[in-house]
Amino acid sequence: MAVHRSxxxxxxxxxxxxxxLLAVVGPSAHGSVSAxxxxxxxxxxxCAGATESxxxxxxxxVEGGSVPANATAGVPLGYAYWLNQSIVxxxxxxxxxxxxxxxxxxxSTGANGSFAVAITLPGASCSRGVGGASFCTVSxxxxxxxxxTPTTAPPTGYxxxxxxxxxxxxxxxxDELARLVVSPGGSIEVAAGAPRAFAAVGTxxxxxxxxxxxxxxxxxxxxxxxxxxxxxxxxxxxxxAPAASAVAPLVVVASAVVDGVVLATPAVTVNLTSIxxxxxxxxxxxxxxxxxxxxxxxxxxxxxxxxxxxxTVDPGxxxxxxxxxxxxxxxxxxxxVDCTARVTYATAGTADPxxxxxxxxxxxxxxxxxxxVAPGPxxxxxxxxxxxxxxxxxxxxxxxxxxxxxxxxxxxCLASGAGPTTCAPDAGPTWTFEPxxxxxxxxxxxxxxxxxxxxxxxxxxxxTVVAPLSVAPPWPTENATAGAPLALVSQVAGGALPARFxxxxxxxxxxxxxxxxxxxxxLALTFVPSTAGEVGLTLTVVDRLGxxxxxxxxxxxxxxxxxxLRAVTLPPPGPVVVGTGATVAWQAFxxxxxPAATFSADAEIALTGPNGTADAGWVNASGFGPLPPxxxxxxxxxxxxxxxxxxxxxxxxxxxxAMQVALAGASLPTRLPPLAVEVAPDDARLVLSxxxxxxxxxxxxxxxxxxxxxxGDAVPxxxxxxxxxxAGAEADRIARAFSTSAxxxxxxxxxxxxxxxxxxxxxxxxxxEVLLGPLAVPAxxxxxxxxxxxxxxxxxxxxxxxxxxxxxxxxxxxxxxxxDPEAALARLAEGRSEVVALVRxxxxxxVGELERSWEDGRAPPDLADWIGALVSDGTLGAxxxxxxxxxxxxxxxxxxxxxxxxxxxxxxxxxxxxxxxxEDERAPPD
Numbered sequence: 049m050a051v052h053r054s055x056x057x058x059x060x061x062x063x064x065x066x067x068x069l070l071a072v073v074g075p076s077a078h079g080s081v082s083a084x085x086x087x088x089x090x091x092x093x094x095c096a097g098a099t100e101s102x103x104x105x106x107x108x109x110v111e112g113g114s115v116p117a118n119a120t121a122g123v124p125l126g127y128a129y130w131l132n133q134s135i136v137x138x139x140x141x142x143x144x145x146x147x148x149x150x151x152x153x154x155x156s157t158g159a160n161g162s163f164a165v166a167i168t169l170p171g172a173s174c175s176r177g178v179g180g181a182s183f184c185t186v187s188x189x190x191x192x193x194x195x196x197t198p199t200t201a202p203p204t205g206y207x208x209x210x211x212x213x214x215x216x217x218x219x220x221x222x223d224e225l226a227r228l229v230v231s232p233g234g235s236i237e238v239a240a241g242a243p244r245a246f247a248a249v250g251t252x253x254x255x256x257x258x259x260x261x262x263x264x265x266x267x268x269x270x271x272x273x274x275x276x277x278x279x280x281x282x283x284x285x286x287x288x289a290p291a292a293s294a295v296a297p298l299v300v301v302a303s304a305v306v307d308g309v310v311l312a313t314p315a316v317t318v319n320l321t322s323i324x325x326x327x328x329x330x331x332x333x334x335x336x337x338x339x340x341x342x343x344x345x346x347x348x349x350x351x352x353x354x355x356x357x358x359x360t361v362d363p364g365x366x367x368x369x370x371x372x373x374x375x376x377x378x379x380x381x382x383x384x385v386d387c388t389a390r391v392t393y394a395t396a397g398t399a400d401p402x403x404x405x406x407x408x409x410x411x412x413x414x415x416x417x418x419x420x421v422a423p424g425p426x427x428x429x430x431x432x433x434x435x436x437x438x439x440x441x442x443x444x445x446x447x448x449x450x451x452x453x454x455x456x457x458x459x460x461c462l463a464s465g466a467g468p469t470t471c472a473p474d475a476g477p478t479w480t481f482e483p484x485x486x487x488x489x490x491x492x493x494x495x496x497x498x499x500x501x502x503x504x505x506x507x508x509x510x511x512t513v514v515a516p517l518s519v520a521p522p523w524p525t526e527n528a529t530a531g532a533p534l535a536l537v538s539q540v541a542g543g544a545l546p547a548r549f550x551x552x553x554x555x556x557x558x559x560x561x562x563x564x565x566x567x568x569x570x571l572a573l574t575f576v577p578s579t580a581g582e583v584g585l586t587l588t589v590v591d592r593l594g595x596x597x598x599x600x601x602x603x604x605x606x607x608x609x610x611x612x613l614r615a616v617t618l619p620p621p622g623p624v625v626v627g628t629g630a631t632v633a634w635q636a637f638x639x640x641x642x643p644a645a646t647f648s649a650d651a652e653i654a655l656t657g658p659n660g661t662a663d664a665g666w667v668n669a670s671g672f673g674p675l676p677p678x679x680x681x682x683x684x685x686x687x688x689x690x691x692x693x694x695x696x697x698x699x700x701x702x703x704x705x706a707m708q709v710a711l712a713g714a715s716l717p718t719r720l721p722p723l724a725v726e727v728a729p730d731d732a733r734l735v736l737s738x739x740x741x742x743x744x745x746x747x748x749x750x751x752x753x754x755x756x757x758x759x760g761d762a763v764p765x766x767x768x769x770x771x772x773x774x775a776g777a778e779a780d781r782i783a784r785a786f787s788t789s790a791x792x793x794x795x796x797x798x799x800x801x802x803x804x805x806x807x808x809x810x811x812x813x814x815x816x817e818v819l820l821g822p823l824a825v826p827a828x829x830x831x832x833x834x835x836x837x838x839x840x841x842x843x844x845x846x847x848x849x850x851x852x853x854x855x856x857x858x859x860x861x862x863x864x865x866x867x868d869p870e871a872a873l874a875r876l877a878e879g880r881s882e883v884v885a886l887v888r889x890x891x892x893x894x895v896g897e898l899e900r901s902w903e904d905g906r907a908p909p910d911l912a913d914w915i916g917a918l919v920s921d922g923t924l925g926a927x928x929x930x931x932x933x934x935x936x937x938x939x940x941x942x943x944x945x946x947x948x949x950x951x952x953x954x955x956x957x958x959x960x961x962x963x964x965x966x967e968d969e970r971a972p973p974d
Contacts, residue, residue, distance in 0.1 A: 095132040095148035095191035103193040103215050105164040108157050112223030112253020115203045120161030125196035128152050129167055131189040138182040165196060205306045209254055223253035224260050228302045228313035237381060238289040239352035240324035242409035248283040250302045262302040270296020289322035296320045325351035325410040330403045335417050338454055338503040339396055339424040347387040347403050353378050355407035359387035364399035393421040425453025425505035427497055435512045435544040441482035446495050453499035460497035485513040517543030519589050519599040528605040530580040531642045536573045540565060543591035554584035577605040610636035610644035613718040623728035626704045626759050630725050633696035634711055648690035651713030655681040657705050664702035704729040704761040730757040731766035734813040746826050747801040755785045755795045762793035770799050771810040781922040782939055804828035879914035892935035
């Protein structure tokens, strides 16, 4: 073994330091010296670790391939090791420097490839320095020896392999492509139609992956198989098996070229077998079911091992597919597959179920037996919500709903909810149960029945149990009175509500009241008896189970008491003519405001006039006749004068004025105010009396008469008509009565012959009754001495306010002596015509109203003359109103010949003579 050494940089530095030191101290006087007898300790910077003995031995071998065995002999191996070298000063053994020095060596393998490494330490060397000191170089070690490695390249296609175990080293030349491994290998069963992935790896002679990138060649021989390899450099391929059972070999070879030398592996063969999935059976546990009932599906199949199997059941009848639960077990190179599933149907009909089993690549399907699906059994209860009475059987009938369930049924049961369960084992199709419930309440009964498939139909029935219906007799809350509302109360309890009720009374045609009840409790009625006496009242109640209960009572109805008396017929609002009856009536009422038809009582009717004076009259009661007078204007009202609780009388007054009619009596329920009646005099039927004759000529007359109606009442404003008849014409003139200071009334009855011939004068009232006459008026004697026309006109003027107004106006309008008589006459005729037209348009008017209504707004000064002329000839009449003002209007009846000559002096002279002949009320109107 040859060894060589080489120093390190550290050792060179130490040598430089030592050389410098020797230069200082000088050489030794004795030359070289022997090495010291000790080994100096290592300094910092020396080799670390423990020293090693001869470290390595081993062999070089060949792994794989065809390299000859002698290729392992004489192979040079290189290695390295390290020595610790120190410089020591002597004497004193002082270490001056220390360093770790690398040493290299080689060794060659023997004939059988064996080798061993031996390391020899160099000896110490010393030199003497200046001053007699010696410096020695001392080595120790070796340290950290490296594994021997061939210094020559391995054979072509081989790589160096090295393993170290302590000091033992195994070196080898390893074939880089010794063989081929295909996974999976051997004999492979593949599911029909399934792909199978294969991987090929080239390995070295020691079994590790080859560092080369070999080319892979794939061959497949078999009908229906398919091989897919990504490329020649790929060690992966995919094989797809045919759908049917088949066998094929898969062959793989790998090769590589290294330095022009082809390396190839032996061919690897994989035997492939395609195994399809086969169905052994698919069965149903039953083929007749109800909707919602499960059907168990059992499926058995055989297929290739190593796959996950699943089965899907299509139930048919529009039901959703169902995934079965599958389990596999290996048997003789295949897998046995067993699957189960539960199928239900939501609709009735005939189903054609089918199943498919697959491992994802090789499916197998089959159609199973048809399944008849009937609607699930359903029960109905009649009635749906039973109602019954406590202590009595409650009938509940059960029956399957048509078209549900598979017959025949095997029976039905009912758990009443308040007692034992009762069953009826017959096949039905209806079952009737009659449970009895002791107490009222709400009970939940449960019923069920089984059909031929064993399907259970159940039903909950809510049973309402009520107390038997009872109705208490109606009880009045107070005494019954005819015409008065009466409250009656009955108590209704139990029964199946709602219930209907009817009230009936013996004095009422038809039903008094009807309605419905929704709860137990009092039932009230407000009843108004129509007649007094005994009245039968009946309450009938019918609940919804049809139970009828009736209760009745007899009412003793009393006559209603009157609590109020009212005047129901009042006197007319306008005046009543004296002697004409005024109807008044009073009615008795009960507290409820209804007429008290049975009321009657003794009473009095009093007639009074102004200031409470008793006045004459008489009273007749309707249906009774005249009431007996009691004197002083009072009349007795007997009990018999009342008719149906009402008193109707006709009161006739014998005088005029503001009158009162009062009804009073101790037995009357109400104190009544008197009724006011305005009584007017009868101014159509007059009576003349106490004549005061002022002028009693043969052809003229002026007489003041007392005038009253037939009852002696003053009649101011009443008219008497003076009818004058001559051989050629008739004329009527109206004379108005006026009030006297004594409270009476009077009227001037004046007349004169309208012509020279004989005439008759008749005085009548407005009713046409003759008051005076007819009076004969002789003809005018021949020759002078006749009645002055002016005086005749004056006597013909109406008395009182009318005559005074006209006379006063005439006096204010004195005729001018210089007036032309013809012009005055024409003006008079025109003025009279205009006054008549104006009165016809306006109606009754005062002198002032006529003046203001003139066409141009300014009345002529002769207006009063014209009015006087029209009044004097009867064309106009005067009406005195309640204000005492005279209003002129067209007089009814024929108009006599007009008198147009007015001698003012003669008119004034006549007035003076009349005033001298009379006093106060006898004076003619001014």
